[in-house]
Amino acid sequence: MPDFLLEAAHGGVVAGVDEVGRGPLAGPVVAAAVIFQSAPSDALCQMLDDSKKLTARRRDAAYAELCRSPNVTYGLGAASVAEIESINISQACHLAMRRAVKRLGRLPDLALVDGKHAPQMPCPVKMVIGGDGISLSIAAASILAKVVRDRLMVRLAERYSAYGWEHNAGYGTAIHKNGLKNYGVTPHHRRGFAPIRAMVEAANMISGEAGEMAA
Known part of the structure; x- marks a missing residue:
């Protein structure tokens, strides 16, 4: 379970950061x-862990507690699909x-960031490999980011229902791939990622061949 040792050792204002x-x-x-602002309560500590290890119900409960706690200051940020394609995923x-x-x-005074590339x-910045399982601040950040992104993908699934985003959050599951096969690529797909790029290139090739035949 993550703890507050890294934050306490620094002594200043420490933020945990994760994506x-x-x-x-x-x-x-x-x-x-x-x-x-100060060491989190034992009750909150018990709720926090690497977001991937928590069930959706436990993540939602921890998210709600973090959002209403006067001891917590948080910020959220995002990068769009267009930005991912422009500057790469990293x-x-x-x-x-x-x-x-x-x-x-x-x-x-210090950002504890999950990962190895600063x-x-x-x-x-201090990089912490596996930080969401080590630092309570990073674990909290991973939960907030995960819940916010999952809820966004649920909203997108209401408009693009064929891809199962409400269940897979955009990952390449069988349902998602079947939706791509049957309905193609949406504006929210990352065209620079290999499976999507291959589909786009294949569609362009077919379109080009059809145009040549028509000519």
Whole structure:
């Protein structure tokens, strides 16, 4: 379980930062930054862990507690599909993280960032590999980002119902791939990702061949 040791060891204002949505075929990247004004309560600590290890119900409960806690300051940031295609997924993740930190309303003395490749930040950065299972601040950030992104994909699924985004959050599940096969690519698909790029190229090739035949 994550703890508060890294935050307490620094002694200043420390933000935990994490992102979700690096791997899906569709949808934006979402990041969150979280500052605990003081060590979180035992009850809240028991609710926090790497968001991937929690059920949806437990994530929602932790999200609600984080949002209403006066001990928590948080910021959210995102990078759009267009930005992912323009600057690549790694840089888009870093962009979302910077936006989350800037929306805290105050610059932390240190950002604890999950992962091993340091993003450019307006404050000092300490990378923590597997940080969402180590630091309570990073775990909290992973939960906020995951819940916000999942809810966004549920809303998008109301308009694009063939891809199962309300269940797969844009990842390449069988339902999602079947939707792509039958209905093609939407504006929310990441065309730079290999499976989507292959579909677009195949469709363009077929369209070009059809145009040549018509001519």
